[in-house]
Amino acid sequence: MTYAVDMANISKSYGEIKALDDVSFALGSNEVVGLLGDNGAGKSTLIKILAGVTRADVGTMRINGQSINPRKHTVTRARKLGIETVFQDKSLGEKQPLWSNFFVGRHLTNRWGFIDVAAEMRVTREILGNILGLQASNLRPETIAGTLSGGERQGVAIGRAMHFNSRIVVLDEPTTALSLREVDNVLSFVRHIKREGKACVYISHNINQVHAVADRFVIVDKGKIALDLPKDGTTLEELIKVMIRIADGEVPTRPGGHP
Ligand SMILES: Nc1ncnc2c1ncn2[C@@H]1O[C@H](COP(=O)(O)OP(=O)(O)O)[C@@H](O)[C@H]1O
Numbered sequence: 001m002t003y004a005v006d007m008a009n010i011s012k013s014y015g016e017i018k019a020l021d022d023v024s025f026a027l028g029s030n031e032v033v034g035l036l037g038d039n040g041a042g043k044s045t046l047i048k049i050l051a052g053v054t055r056a057d058v059g060t061m062r063i064n065g066q067s068i069n070p071r072k073h074t075v076t077r078a079r080k081l082g083i084e085t086v087f088q089d090k091s092l093g094e095k096q097p098l099w100s101n102f103f104v105g106r107h108l109t110n111r112w113g114f115i116d117v118a119a120e121m122r123v124t125r126e127i128l129g130n131i132l133g134l135q136a137s138n139l140r141p142e143t144i145a146g147t148l149s150g151g152e153r154q155g156v157a158i159g160r161a162m163h164f165n166s167r168i169v170v171l172d173e174p175t176t177a178l179s180l181r182e183v184d185n186v187l188s189f190v191r192h193i194k195r196e197g198k199a200c201v202y203i204s205h206n207i208n209q210v211h212a213v214a215d216r217f218v219i220v221d222k223g224k225i226a227l228d229l230p231k232d233g234t235t236l237e238e239l240i241k242v243m244i245r246i247a248d249g250e251v252p253t254r255p256g257g258h259p
């Protein structure tokens, strides 16, 4: 298998808290991995390191075959390497209008090399018009991101991921604040990513949703990979059972890595 992401022996502490302890995680180039685990397990920390938001203390990382120092990785580099992330918290620049949020780090320029604001506004209007079936009539390119509701934020961030056609899409609890119809659209989006030959990390508390879209399940527990299971041969009931056993501390943790 070729890997979109190959992280090995990643550790990250916040003071006394070991958010990640020698974690290895790989994502196939056309694979959807469901990342599961209790609150505080370390899921968001792992994908923030991948997205360049948080620096790892130690470990190695390859993205689309390119070796990256996870202690020096940046958001800009992650974007250049085709990673689009919808974060659980604050995906959008709070004080900026939606149009500049969409194009930050990859502005459209006119023939003189200046940012083409009119073009960015126009594209933003198009994206807002047809993402996720959001009831977003009050959303305009000029709307300040900080005024959006949780669901609107997630919708806009996902719309951005769809528009830029990224090779690796990371969704961290994308459906928490969404209506049923919007959830359906997010799940369709994940299936679309898969059909397009791309890769996705899907983090959710909702085991049903994860089971429905993922090719493989990776369960994080107290900063370690507890289990790595293919979808093939794993029913929803089994997945729920094994998660309960892990929550009860019954399954020994072991480092993850390649499927
Ligand atoms: N910026 C931070 N400062 C201090 N502790 C943090 C920070 N981010 C995460 N943590 C801690 O690291 C652990 C893992 O958190 P997180 O990765 O957000 O878990 P999850 O996304 O699985 O709920 C938790 O104990 C959390 O409190």
Ligand SMILES: [Mg+2]
Residues within 6 Å of the ligand: 043, 044, 045, 088, 172
């Ligand atoms: Mg989280």
